[in-house]
Amino acid sequence: MSITMKQIADLAQVSTATVSKIINGRDEHISQATREKVLSIIEENSFQPNTVAKGLRVKKTNTIGFVLPDITNPFFPEIARGIEDVATAMGFAVVFCNTDNEAKREQSCVSFLQSKMVDGLIFTRSLRKSFFDNYLSMNIPTVVVDRDVDTAGSGIGKIYVDTRAAVFDITKLLVGKGCKRIAFISAMSTSQTDRYGGYCRALEESGMPLDEAIVYREFYSVETGIKGVETILATQQVDGIVCGNDLIAAGAMQAVRQMGLSIPSDIRIVGVDNIYFSKFLYPPLTTVEQPAYEMGMAAARMLINNILYKEPMFEQKLDYRLILRETV
Amino acid sequence: MSITMKQIADLAQVSTATVSKIINGRDEHISQATREKVLSIIEENSFQPNTVAKGLRVKKTNTIGFVLPDITNPFFPEIARGIEDVATAMGFAVVFCNTDNEAKREQSCVSFLQSKMVDGLIFTRSLRKSFFDNYLSMNIPTVVVDRDVDTAGSGIGKIYVDTRAAVFDITKLLVGKGCKRIAFISAMSTSQTDRYGGYCRALEESGMPLDEAIVYREFYSVETGIKGVETILATQQVDGIVCGNDLIAAGAMQAVRQMGLSIPSDIRIVGVDNIYFSKFLYPPLTTVEQPAYEMGMAAARMLINNILYKEPMFEQKLDYRLILRETV
DNA sequence: GTATTCAAGGTAAACGATTACCTTGCCCGC
DNA sequence: GCGGGCAAGGTAATCGTTTACCTTGAATAC
Numbered sequence: 001m002s003i004t005m006k007q008i009a010d011l012a013q014v015s016t017a018t019v020s021k022i023i024n025g026r027d028e029h030i031s032q033a034t035r036e037k038v039l040s041i042i043e044e045n046s047f048q049p050n051t052v053a054k055g056l057r058v059k060k061t062n063t064i065g066f067v068l069p070d071i072t073n074p075f076f077p078e079i080a081r082g083i084e085d086v087a088t089a090m091g092f093a094v095v096f097c098n099t100d101n102e103a104k105r106e107q108s109c110v111s112f113l114q115s116k117m118v119d120g121l122i123f124t125r126s127l128r129k130s131f132f133d134n135y136l137s138m139n140i141p142t143v144v145v146d147r148d149v150d151t152a153g154s155g156i157g158k159i160y161v162d163t164r165a166a167v168f169d170i171t172k173l174l175v176g177k178g179c180k181r182i183a184f185i186s187a188m189s190t191s192q193t194d195r196y197g198g199y200c201r202a203l204e205e206s207g208m209p210l211d212e213a214i215v216y217r218e219f220y221s222v223e224t225g226i227k228g229v230e231t232i233l234a235t236q237q238v239d240g241i242v243c244g245n246d247l248i249a250a251g252a253m254q255a256v257r258q259m260g261l262s263i264p265s266d267i268r269i270v271g272v273d274n275i276y277f278s279k280f281l282y283p284p285l286t287t288v289e290q291p292a293y294e295m296g297m298a299a300a301r302m303l304i305n306n307i308l309y310k311e312p313m314f315e316q317k318l319d320y321r322l323i324l325r326e327t328v
Numbered sequence: 329m330s331i332t333m334k335q336i337a338d339l340a341q342v343s344t345a346t347v348s349k350i351i352n353g354r355d356e357h358i359s360q361a362t363r364e365k366v367l368s369i370i371e372e373n374s375f376q377p378n379t380v381a382k383g384l385r386v387k388k389t390n391t392i393g394f395v396l397p398d399i400t401n402p403f404f405p406e407i408a409r410g411i412e413d414v415a416t417a418m419g420f421a422v423v424f425c426n427t428d429n430e431a432k433r434e435q436s437c438v439s440f441l442q443s444k445m446v447d448g449l450i451f452t453r454s455l456r457k458s459f460f461d462n463y464l465s466m467n468i469p470t471v472v473v474d475r476d477v478d479t480a481g482s483g484i485g486k487i488y489v490d491t492r493a494a495v496f497d498i499t500k501l502l503v504g505k506g507c508k509r510i511a512f513i514s515a516m517s518t519s520q521t522d523r524y525g526g527y528c529r530a531l532e533e534s535g536m537p538l539d540e541a542i543v544y545r546e547f548y549s550v551e552t553g554i555k556g557v558e559t560i561l562a563t564q565q566v567d568g569i570v571c572g573n574d575l576i577a578a579g580a581m582q583a584v585r586q587m588g589l590s591i592p593s594d595i596r597i598v599g600v601d602n603i604y605f606s607k608f609l610y611p612p613l614t615t616v617e618q619p620a621y622e623m624g625m626a627a628a629r630m631l632i633n634n635i636l637y638k639e640p641m642f643e644q645k646l647d648y649r650l651i652l653r654e655t656v
Numbered sequence: 657g658t659a660t661t662c663a664a665g666g667t668a669a670a671c672g673a674t675t676a677c678c679t680t681g682c683c684c685g686c
Numbered sequence: 687g688c689g690g691g692c693a694a695g696g697t698a699a700t701c702g703t704t705t706a707c708c709t710t711g712a713a714t715a716c
Contacts, residue, residue: 002442002466004702015666020704029664051443052380052389053702056671061380063444072409072604077399084399084426093440095423098412112421114330115379116391138330250608277402280550280578282610332672343696348674357694381672384701660715667708678697684690 003045011045012038023049055117063093064303065113068124069101073220073247074275075292079124079145082296090304092119099126106131114140120303123147141306143313145299146290148194157306157313159299163272166288166320167198170270171242173286175206177268177328179240183214185228185252186244195244195272214238225251233259239267246271246278249285253327268328283326291318331373339373340366351377383445391421392631393441396452397429401548401575402603403620407452407473410624418632420447427454435459442468448631451475469634471641473627474618476522485634485641487627491600494616494648495526498598499570501614503534505596505656507568511542513556513580514572523572523600542566553579561587567595574599574606577613581655596656611654619646 009016014034021027022038041047055061066083068076080096087094095116097109106126113121120141135142136154143157151158174182184199196217203210214236216228225248232238233256241256243249249271256267263269263283271278274289298316305311337344342362349355350366369375383389394411396404408424415422423444425437434454441449448469463470464482471485479486502510512527524545531538542564544556553576560566561584569584571577577599584595591597591611599606602617626644633639 006702016703017667017705018665021665024704026705029662031664034664046439048439048443050384050445050702052383052445053671054704055380056378056384056673056701057703057705059671070409071399071405071412074402074405074605077402077405080424081398081400081426084424093423093444095421096408096412098409111374111376115376116421117378117380250605254608276400277578277605277608280582280605280610281608334672344673345675345697346695349695352674354675357692359694362694378672381701382674384703385672385674387701658716660713662713663711665709667706669706670704672701674700676697676699679695681693683692686688 002050003047005047005049008038008041008045008047012041014038059117060119060307061117062091063095063116063118064300064307065097065109065116065118065121066094066124067097067099067106067109067113067121067126069126070098071096074277075245075247075273075290076124078276078292079296079299082293082298083122083300084296086297086300087304090300090308092300092304094300101126103128103130110135110138114138119307122299122303141303141313143299143303145295151313151315155313157299157302158315159295159302159318160315161290161295161318161320163195163290163320164198164201166272166290167195167242167244168202169198169322170272170286170288171199171202171240172206173322173328174240174242174268174270175202175208177240177264179268180208181211181214181236181238182208182240182242183216183228183232183236183238184242184244185216185225185232185248187220187224187248188217199242217244220245220247222247222251222254224248225253226255228252229255229259241267241269243269243271246273246275246285246287249278249287249327250281253281253285264327270328274323278323279325281327286325286328287323289321289323291320294318330378331375333375333377336366336369336373336375340369342366387445388447388635389445390419391423391444391446392628392635393425393437393444393446393449394422394452395425395427395434395437395441395449395454397454398426399424402605403573403575403601403618404452406604406620407624407627410621410626411450411628412624414625414628415632418628418636420628420632422628429454431456431458438463438466442466447635450627450631469631469641471627471631473623479641479643483641485627485630486643487623487630487646488643489618489623489646489648491523491618491648492526492529494600494618495523495570495572496530497526497650498600498614498616499527499530499568500534501650501656502568502570502596502598503530503536505568505592507596508536509539509542509564509566510536510568510570511544511556511560511564511566512570512572513544513553513560513576515548515552515576516545527570545572548573548575550575550579550582552576553581554583556580557583557587569595569597571597571599574601574603574613574615577615577655578605578609581609581613592655598656602651606651607653609655614653614656615651617649617651619648622646 099105123144145159218224229252271287274287278285427433451472473487546552557580599615602615606613
């Protein structure tokens with residue numbers, strides 16, 4: 001095992017209280033000589049205070065939990081990195097928890113993280129309703145990112161971009177390019193204020209009918225993109241597809257190419273997220289950028305400022321940006 | 329704060345020792361009545377033992393650390409997921425640490441994780457030599473994945489695939505396709521038993537000269553791929569490029585297309601890793617698959633078996649597999 | 657000369673679990 | 687009727703820190 005504070009104290013012939021005070025800067029009543037002696041012994045032995053003991057004592061672990069669906073989805077590592085970068089800079093660690101979007105795992109993540117005494121939690125695209133009220137009562141500093149949840153009065157912070165408006169804009173873009181019949185492929189989601197809502201409103205405003213036969217909703221995955229175009233194009237004809245995210249778009253593009261159609265001359269396709277790989281798709285994907293890294297940073301910053309300085313939580317809307325490439 | 333064991337004990341009118349014994353199954357001397365009573369009170373209050381207190385007492389935190397260069401590189405989330413999945417299944421948590429391949433950050437990750445009393449560590453593409461001897465003396469269960477390190481006698485486990493052989497095979501593939509002049513773009517690396525070594529040997533065996541003018545080595549990134557082809561093609565002509573990983577290949581492909589060349593008719597390109605997005609590149613990338621998810625699982629399994637049951641560490645070589653797509 | 661103050665540092669009780677060892681009462685054998 | 691054994695559970699030390707409060711000696715005030 002590593003060296004403990006007690007051993008350092010013995011070496012320096014002082015008490016652990018003295019060592020502790022020096023380490024934590026509560027050292028108004030420590031002489032310069034003692035301070036230097038202790039510090040040099042700490043240095044020599046490269047002593048690092050045991051954070052689990054400290055955490056137990058002070059009930060703060062300088063650790064935050066990050067609950068996300070799946071780190072393997074390329075949208076999340078960017079957020080994760082944003083979170084980790086500011087957390088590290090502010091002296092916090094972050095522990096990850098994948099839920100696969102399953103309610104049970106979400107629950108167990110939270111209780112697991114709680115038992116680790118994390119000081120706060122960041123949820124990305126999770127924290128489901130069934131769990132919400134129960135969760136609130138735990139009273140643990142929380143910010144949700146990219147999740148539409150009613151935070152009013154709950155003390156929960158929120159970082160988001162208006163993806164509904166983003167989808168609205170990008171389907172309008174398709175309309176502007178002359179598309180007459182635009183399909184929608186995305187994940188199933190309960191709320192109407194989401195991406196699907198943006199699609200509907202854009203159609204409506206353009207005087208185009210909403211046709212369930214050309215919307216397909218399942219998961220935010222490549223497979224959904226593939227299955228989506230396969231089932232829609234089996235019976236329908238469309239000249240544009242808006243995809244709920246870039247993963248879906250990647251799958252959709254592959255599937256339409258497989259059917260001998262070409263992009264964008266036969267079908268125009270757009271996505272959402274602007275994941276790193278979107279520009280390497282063929283053709284490079286037109287999409288709307290969500291600033292994932294910045295969202296992660298903003299979330300971590302808000303959370304940690306709340307933990308450390310009791311700064312209030314708030315809602316912050318980040319801007320999206322149309323990324324025009326070659327699929328429209 | 330959550331409820332503590334003491335409070336449970338009070339509610340059940342027993343001692344904390346009794347509660348603890350029941351929770352941990354050391355309950356031969358507890359009556360069925362008491363057990364049920366305690367269990368039901370635990371249930372009602374959804375009590376979860378505080379793992380940091382427990383960790384402090386038993387000096388085991390059921391947590392492992394995962395040190396990696398950058399979660400944003402799409403090769404790593406797969407490994408991470410593999411690690412997390414088996415860790416979770418075996419009752420362990422994993423905390424991540426990005427190093428950006430900087431020696432300082434690697435050091436501080438380790439001492440940070442150590443202060444968190446992690447029970448073991450997994451390094452991916454890190455654990456550098458300068459640090460190695462010092463590290464060994466810490467005597468913490470460790471496995472390295474995808475890192476060429478001499479583990480003989482060190483008690484360090486190792487999961488790897490023979491990427492040297494993989495690169496050998498895939499450059500041979502290029503030779504077989506008729507390439508006469510094959511460039512190499514990869515990361516700088518110190519050891520000769522790495523990907524570069526495979527490239528050299530393949531050239532040699534094919535009777536082709538090794539020409540420094542057509543090798544470019546910097547980082548495992550898209551940018552390196554771009555800069556690599558820009559600098560090589562500025563003065564040289566080649567008909568094949570082997571890239572150290574798929575990220576580099578993606579950059580390289582974009583750059584050669586930008587120069588008006590086409591793949592594979594003008595230049596054949598191959599990568600290594602088979603990251604998720606390789607099949608969506610245009611044209612779909614020929615590469616060699618490293619089973620990242622399986623590597624993560626194998627690493628976690630070995631590490632945790634060592635921690636829990638003192639099973640010895642070992643070296644395990646996983647197989648790679650040529651993925652023939654359309655860039656050759 | 658006594659009371660007060662202050663610098664410098666020590667004492668010991670927490671934090672929330674685990675666990676080696678003790679206690680108590682009951683039963684049983686002889 | 688006494689010792690042994692066992693079932694059932696309690697006591698208290700411990701893990702490595704932090705921190706409220708105490709102690710000590712010297713300086714200063716009056």
